[in-house]
Amino acid sequence: MSSVNDTEEERLERQTAEGAQELRTQHELVVTGTVWPEHEGEGETMIINMGPQHPSTHGVLRIMMELDGETVVRAKPVIGYLHTGMEKTGEQLTYVQGATNVTRMDYASPLTNELVFAMAVERLLDVEVPERAVWARMLLVELGRMASHLLFQATNGMDVGAVSMMLYGWREREEVLRLLEMITGLRMNHNFIRPGGIAADLPDGWEERVLEVCDIVAAGVNDYDELLTQNPIWLDRMVGVGTITTEEALALGTTGPILRSTGMPWDLRKAQPYLAYDQVDFDVIYTDNGDCYDRYRIRLYEIAESIKIVKQCVDRMPKGDYRVQDKKITPPPRSRIDESMEALIHHFKLFTEGFRVPAGETYACAESPRGEIGCYLVSDGTGKPVRVHVRGPSFYNLQSMDPMIKDRLVADAIAIISSVDPIMGEVDR
Amino acid sequence: MADDAAPPDEQPREEVHKAVPSDEVAAAVCERFPGTVFHDSHGQPVVYVERAQWGELATFLRDEQEFESCLDVCAVDHLTDVERMTVPGVQHERFEVVAAYISYARNRRLRAIAQVPARDTKIPSVSPVFPGANFGERETYDLFGIQFEGHPDLTRILMPDDWQGYPLRKDDAPARVPVTFKGDPRPS
Amino acid sequence: MGLDQVPNNFLTARLEDVVRWARRNSVFPATFGLACCALEMMAAGAAHYDLARYGMEVFRASPRQADLMIVAGRVSQKMGPVLRQVYDQMVEPKWVISMGVCASTGGMFNNYAIIQGVDQIVPVDVYVPGCPPGPETLMHGIFTLHDQIRTGELLKRRDASTSGGAGIEVDQRDGVPVETDIRIPTHAGR
Numbered sequence: 001m002s003s004v005n006d007t008e009e010e011r012l013e014r015q016t017a018e019g020a021q022e023l024r025t026q027h028e029l030v031v032t033g034t035v036w037p038e039h040e041g042e043g044e045t046m047i048i049n050m051g052p053q054h055p056s057t058h059g060v061l062r063i064m065m066e067l068d069g070e071t072v073v074r075a076k077p078v079i080g081y082l083h084t085g086m087e088k089t090g091e092q093l094t095y096v097q098g099a100t101n102v103t104r105m106d107y108a109s110p111l112t113n114e115l116v117f118a119m120a121v122e123r124l125l126d127v128e129v130p131e132r133a134v135w136a137r138m139l140l141v142e143l144g145r146m147a148s149h150l151l152f153q154a155t156n157g158m159d160v161g162a163v164s165m166m167l168y169g170w171r172e173r174e175e176v177l178r179l180l181e182m183i184t185g186l187r188m189n190h191n192f193i194r195p196g197g198i199a200a201d202l203p204d205g206w207e208e209r210v211l212e213v214c215d216i217v218a219a220g221v222n223d224y225d226e227l228l229t230q231n232p233i234w235l236d237r238m239v240g241v242g243t244i245t246t247e248e249a250l251a252l253g254t255t256g257p258i259l260r261s262t263g264m265p266w267d268l269r270k271a272q273p274y275l276a277y278d279q280v281d282f283d284v285i286y287t288d289n290g291d292c293y294d295r296y297r298i299r300l301y302e303i304a305e306s307i308k309i310v311k312q313c314v315d316r317m318p319k320g321d322y323r324v325q326d327k328k329i330t331p332p333p334r335s336r337i338d339e340s341m342e343a344l345i346h347h348f349k350l351f352t353e354g355f356r357v358p359a360g361e362t363y364a365c366a367e368s369p370r371g372e373i374g375c376y377l378v379s380d381g382t383g384k385p386v387r388v389h390v391r392g393p394s395f396y397n398l399q400s401m402d403p404m405i406k407d408r409l410v411a412d413a414i415a416i417i418s419s420v421d422p423i424m425g426e427v428d429r
Numbered sequence: 430m431a432d433d434a435a436p437p438d439e440q441p442r443e444e445v446h447k448a449v450p451s452d453e454v455a456a457a458v459c460e461r462f463p464g465t466v467f468h469d470s471h472g473q474p475v476v477y478v479e480r481a482q483w484g485e486l487a488t489f490l491r492d493e494q495e496f497e498s499c500l501d502v503c504a505v506d507h508l509t510d511v512e513r514m515t516v517p518g519v520q521h522e523r524f525e526v527v528a529a530y531i532s533y534a535r536n537r538r539l540r541a542i543a544q545v546p547a548r549d550t551k552i553p554s555v556s557p558v559f560p561g562a563n564f565g566e567r568e569t570y571d572l573f574g575i576q577f578e579g580h581p582d583l584t585r586i587l588m589p590d591d592w593q594g595y596p597l598r599k600d601d602a603p604a605r606v607p608v609t610f611k612g613d614p615r616p617s
Numbered sequence: 618m619g620l621d622q623v624p625n626n627f628l629t630a631r632l633e634d635v636v637r638w639a640r641r642n643s644v645f646p647a648t649f650g651l652a653c654c655a656l657e658m659m660a661a662g663a664a665h666y667d668l669a670r671y672g673m674e675v676f677r678a679s680p681r682q683a684d685l686m687i688v689a690g691r692v693s694q695k696m697g698p699v700l701r702q703v704y705d706q707m708v709e710p711k712w713v714i715s716m717g718v719c720a721s722t723g724g725m726f727n728n729y730a731i732i733q734g735v736d737q738i739v740p741v742d743v744y745v746p747g748c749p750p751g752p753e754t755l756m757h758g759i760f761t762l763h764d765q766i767r768t769g770e771l772l773k774r775r776d777a778s779t780s781g782g783a784g785i786e787v788d789q790r791d792g793v794p795v796e797t798d799i800r801i802p803t804h805a806g807r
Contacts, residue, residue: 081695083587085726085728126471166659166663171665361505363529396565399561596729602729608733
């Protein structure tokens with residue numbers, strides 16, 4: 001049992017040094033024509049280090065695996081290679097600037113991070129966001145979910161061996177990113193969902209463009225389905241690999257597609273709705289077996305559900321303000337700054353000092369493509385938060401890797417890590 | 430600002446008006462663990478429990494209240510708060526450890542907060558009860574220096590193993606380092 | 618002119634030029650995607666902003682087989698030694714592109730956790746700004762590097778400078794209509 005009073009030697013004994021491989025025991029090789037000596041049994045394991053720089057494109061994750069031949073006895077993820085101190089930086093930024101920081105945590109679906117931060121700030125401020133902003137946020141978050149799941153299809157395909165999937169997935173993701181660039185101005189890390197609403201109104205012609213992109217992505221999803229879902233190699237590599245039971249998943253605090261793959265139909269958008277999810281029609285995708293194949297299918301069909309939601313947003317987008325019309329929170333439109341002294345002062349104050357949030361603490365959560373993302377925000381009445389803590393789903397989902405990888409082959413470990421779909425930005429923050 | 434230095438017997442003993450729990454789980458917790466204070470934080474139920482009962486609370490929630498998961502464990506350092514939100518009946522300290530629990534069966538959440546004084550940063554771990562809190566507690570130890578007793582592997586998780594100090598404490602690492610320019614004759 | 622119009626069966630050139638031509642047209646990047654910039658680097662390698670037309674689509678997993686290290690993302694304190702180790706394993710001639718503001722200067726994260734610029738650890742040849750730089754900007758940086766390799770500037774400068782790298786900064790080119798030879802193919806004709 002480790003404790004903080006361990007000596008350096010004891011701690012180093014438990015952890016292998018950076019990049020070193022440790023062979024526990026040597027066994028003798030008999031070089032004759034006869035049968036090789038029987039495997040000795042216990043105690044002949046090898047610790048192998050995978051990462052933090054490795055071809056599997058899941059960021060800087062380091063896994064130390066103890067191998068008995070080709071079978072993995074234990075796997076330990078070592079993280080921290082992307083620790084950015086974002087929670088410390090968050091304490092130095094005003095609430096207007098906070099979204100720029102938070103958005104870089106889960107960089108595959110940045111809008112979800114901004115959403116939970118904005119929701120937490122708005123709850124502490126006790127403001128209600130106008131209808132149009134709510135629906136626009138929902139539209140953007142679902143587009144972000146599509147982009148993230150397309151990224152998963154691309155990287156998962158490449159890791160398991162279907163290298164063409166990398167190009168197909170990115171082909172569709174590019175369309176979504178270009179649409180997001182048209183709406184928010186940036187392809188990634190948009191800083192668009194801000195406390196009070198969204199940064200700017202939806203541009204002209206967005207409806208046609210969104211529907212076009214939906215058609216392109218839907219065609220892509222059909223292609224992947226035909227290419228992979230009944231593919232014998234795909235089935236061999238993914239079915240029955242990396243199974244986890246519901247009890248294990250719940251005990252380990254796992255959420256998202258991993259939990260849904262074990263037979264539990266829990267999706268925050270249905271169970272504890274936020275934004276306008278209770279007013280749109282979509283299904284929660286869940287399966288029973290808890291293996292990699294199930295998680296692949298869940299994420300694939302969730303793209304189709306997102307397309308459904310996006311189309312409903314296009315049909316039912318309300319008119320109105322895109323930001324709450326509270327002068328203390330929302331900066332004035334740029335044209336008014338030339339006309340009104342008050343507008344100029346408000347603009348100045350908001351962008352230098354920021355607005356003040358009454359003292360309090362709250363936890364706002366949403367369903368990100370990886371699971372439940374939450375923002376625990378503590379304020380002290382000034383313009384900067386005391387604590388911005390983001391509950392990154394991948395951070396807790398990584399704990400579920402151990403029951404999945406145990407007693408499986410090394411080759412499966414890659415498929416399993418890929419199906420957990422960790423994004424190291426939100427793991428390490 | 431939390432005042433750790435004033436000896437308790439100099440503060441007047443007064444009857445504090447504790448809030449009546451509006452949430453049934455919080456009510457059960459308050460009944461089971463006397464000394465717990467309920468607080469309604471913008472519509473979310475929060476219970477402020479005694480530090481010593483932190484582990485038993487986890488067992489109680491898992492076994493008797495159907496809370497299957499601990500979603501998150503983190504800490505807050507209130508050293509430099511300008512205006513701290515105070516809850517009547519709670520003895521506020523410098524650090525707070527916050528745990529978020531969820532019951533999928535009953536579709537409810539509960540947030541539990543324990544006060545941890547600066548001079549004695551120990552608190553029982555909930556990892557034996559909820560293995561999912563393992564990483565969260567390691568991160569809180571790494572960044573705040575709060576020791577979780579009973580944790581199976583309390584080592585640094587985000588910072589390098591030989592890092593000295595606890596970065597997220599308000600008096601520790603700087604949140605802004607001076608910007609260095611190339612060719613600067615006097616880098617500050 | 619096409620090869621069939623060449624009157625003789627041989628071409629003469631200086632050996633240096635041929636070597637530089639070969640080096641420039643087959644730069645193999647090492648996989649060093651760290652954070653958000655990695656996604657834009659992969660986008661640059663994907664079908665839309667195809668890097669394969671410049672001979673660069675093969676991202677070598679082993680640093681021994683790579684020429685170029687594109688440091689894509691923020692480098693934390695724990696990652697610094699790893700970065701240096703990977704750089705040391707690469708064989709000369711090798712180049713480093715620091716992609717994004719986090720790799721170039723520490724970006725928006727000037728705190729305890731991020732190394733304020735990878736040029737504190739490895740010599741950088743091209744700095745590509747952006748957060749994240751779009752594939753167009755990254756490619757602008759790569760072409761700048763290719764130009765420098767073609768003229769031989771880069772290898773000369775490496776010897777002369779103290780830090781080792783060329784330290785060229787490029788402008789951001791995302792969304793700017795450019796009259797260069799970057800052809801961005803459009804999807805389904807749009």
